[in-house]
Amino acid sequence: MVSKKKKKYSSGEGAQFMTRKAALKKLQLSLKDFRRICILKGIYPREPRNRKRAQKGAGGIKTLYHTKDIKFLLHEPIIWKLRDLKVYQQKIRRARSMREYGKMRKYFRDYPEINIDHIVKERYPTFVDALRDLDDCLTLCFLFSTFPSLKRVPRDQSLLCRRLTVEFMHAVIVAKALRKVFISVKGYYYQAELEGQTITWIVPHHFSFQPQSKDEVDFKIMSTFVEFYIMMLGFVNFKLFNSLNLVYPPKLTAGFSSDSEKDLVDEQAYVSERIAAMNLSLAKVAGANEVEEVPEIDIFDTGDNDPQKLEEAKQEAEKVKILKTLFKGLRFFLNREVPREPLVFIIRCFGGEVSWDRDHFVGATFDESDESIAYQIVDRPSMDKQYLSRYYVQPQWVFDSVNARTLLPINKYLMGAVLPPHLSPFIDKTKDQVYIPPEQRALNDPEYKPPGDDESDEEVEEASDEDKEEQSEPDSDDNAEEALTKQYQAEVAQDSASDDDSDDGDDSVDPEKKKIAKEKKKNMAVKTGVPHKEHPYQKEIEDKQAFRLREKLVRKKHRNLYKSMKAGQEKRKQEIWLLRKKRRLHDEKAKEEKKAEKRKQKMKALDAASA
Structure with missing residues (x-):
């Protein structure tokens, strides 16, 4: 067949x-x-x-x-x-x-409508699955919430994004789930922890929208993504509000309903309404109890009983507990020049109260003259009218305090002060090939001092002078060691001589045995060591040769993958080297400018003295 x-x-x-x-x-x-x-x-x-x-x-x-x-x-x-x-x-x-x-x-x-509820349930069977995939959803919804009415973006879609994003931020505030914040050129990075899942998203800066002449972005495809993300975020918000005993949907201001035509046109009115909604407390379910605090960590018997990991987990839980009440009982007043939305969101997440000038924006809860205000956030070099009962700090102090998980000293953040670098908290500690700036090293290791620090430079110079003096002086420890060696050799020789005398006096011992004993004693005597000069790069050469031999053992099907891994390592090394070079050049330039400024001041002082 x-x-x-x-x-x-x-x-x-x-x-x-x-x-x-x-x-x-x-x-x-x-x-x-x-x-x-x-x-x-x-x-x-x-x-x-x-x-x-x-x-x-x-x-x-x-x-x-x-x-x-x-x-x-x-x-x-x-x-x-x-x-x-x-x-x-x-x-x-x-x-x-x-x-x-x-x-x-x-x-x-009779136009048919498409309902995608079943797709959300199909793609995310559990609530944790939806939270795990919430990063892109939030980033895109926050982006669309800043858009006006565009050609390929429906008007209702932007309004719905605005309402859903504010609802989510309210849920984060009530749950005290915010963990990290960072300001970049792209916008504000936030990281929250809900139901054990870490969620990171970006909120763009609120600039006036400028439509582009070229259609470089396909808004139709992005709008389709947002169509699904809106439905998904609505489900997530409903579940979060129910778990926090809050009424859903919350009663927000008029700017989140399509009836108000003013907010669709006036961008400033929209931003004011949105921040006013952020500063209001939401209604709770009638008869519901307060949300319970997270209990202490339970210790379970795992496969690897590592006490160090358990201790680290306990310390992390304690730090998070302190972080949740970082601004509790503190009142903040925001000047009109500072970005209000991120500051209101962050301060309220950690238990603080916020207000601003009610003459300029809606939603203020207390006036500037209130004596209970602890901090006033300003972003200008000076102010005519100041109160002695409060601190005047720049906005970066709030962000850095959250990342440091403690209220930082305000000396470096006062009005008109040159701010310290704003370090990113999103650092993966498991990666070894990562550039760490000197300021981050100083935070991680208290004993480390940045190279640009004048005091550390002076200490290095003093240490080098001391090393030179030590090198010029004779090494007393080496001399003492040599003297002890010589003394020990003399004692061994004396003992061997006395043994020879006793052996000569003893006739009963066999002469062959005497001869063997003498040879053994000679071999056991301590001899002066002969220094062996090694090639300085011999070990490095041998290691490289051994590494090349190990590389040849890589299988053929894995060779391309190995090559790409090595290329990635080399690329990261190059990037780190370039960043270090940029930092070194920047520090050198700043040092030269500082020296030039000092020279100018000295010349001015001399001119004033001579006059």
Whole structure:
């Protein structure tokens, strides 16, 4: 019996992958609808091991999808909704062309809506799964919340993003879940911890929106992502508010409803309304108790009973407990020139109270003349009217205090002072090839002193002078060691001589044995060591040769991966070297400027004295 010949590319990678054109043909969708359904369902192109086999022998580079993913989409009910939408669009177009406006209004009234609730439940079966994937969702929603009405971004979408992001920030405030903050060129980085999951997101700076002339960003695709993220964030907010015993949806200000047309046009009014909402306490569920504090850490019997890890976990829990009440009982007043939204959010997260000038912005809770204000945040060189009962600090003090988990001394953050570097708290301690600035090293190691410090430079010079003096003086320890060695050798020689005399007097001992005993004693005597001069780079050369031999043992299939790893290491080394060089040049320039300033002051003093 002749066996049937197996068709090429019917198994293996040829059958596992499908091109985008084949997927569109199978699903009978347009490219626009296919992109939308893939974004909503979380299906993305894949990279095959062997592209030629996956493309069934075709050349070039094509967009490939897993065949199982495309078959999975065949049973999605949204596809039928998309087809219904297409039918209604054709009916509306026909009614408009025929000028049947009554029918057109009817079609608009019965226009089908797409509901994606089931997709959120399908992609995130548990609440923890949704929290784990919340980083991109928050970043994109905060970005869209700053947009005005754009051509490809629906007006309601931006309004919904504004409301949902403020609700999430309220949940973080009540849960006291904020852990780290950082200011960068991109915006404000925040990191919160909810249900044991670490969530990091970026909030952009509030600048006036300037539309670009070129369409470099596809807002349509981004809007499709936001369509799914809005639904997801709504579910997350509902669950968070219920767990915190808060009423959902909260009653926010008028700026978050589409009825107010003023807020859609006036950006300043929107920002004021948003921050006013941040400064208000939310209503709790009637009869609900306060949210319980996190209990002390339980010690479970794990596989590796490492007491050091348990101790570190306990210390971390204590630090977090202190951090939650960092600003408790303190009142802050914000000047009009400082960024209000991040400061209000951060201070309220750690138990503080905030206010500002009620004549300029809405939502103020107390006046500037209130004597209970502990800190006033200012960003100007001086102020005419100052109160003795409070400290005047710059905004960076709040951010650095949160990252340090304690109220830092205000000496370096006073009005008009040159601020210290704002260090990023997002440092991965497990990575070894990371550039650590001198200020970060000084924080990690109290004994370390930055190279730019004048006192440390003087100490280094003094230490080098002492080393020179020690080198010029004779080494007393070496002399003492040599004297002890000589004394020991003399004692051994004396003992051997006395033994020889006693052996001569004893005739009963065999002369052969005497001879062997004398040789043994000679071998046991301490001799002066002969210094062996080693090649200074011999060990390094041998290590390199041994490393090259070990590299040759890497298997052929892993060789490319190993090469890419080594290239990555070299690239990181180069980046670290470049950053150190930049820092060194910066420090040298600052030192020269400082010296020039001192010279100018001396010349002015001499001119004044001579005059």
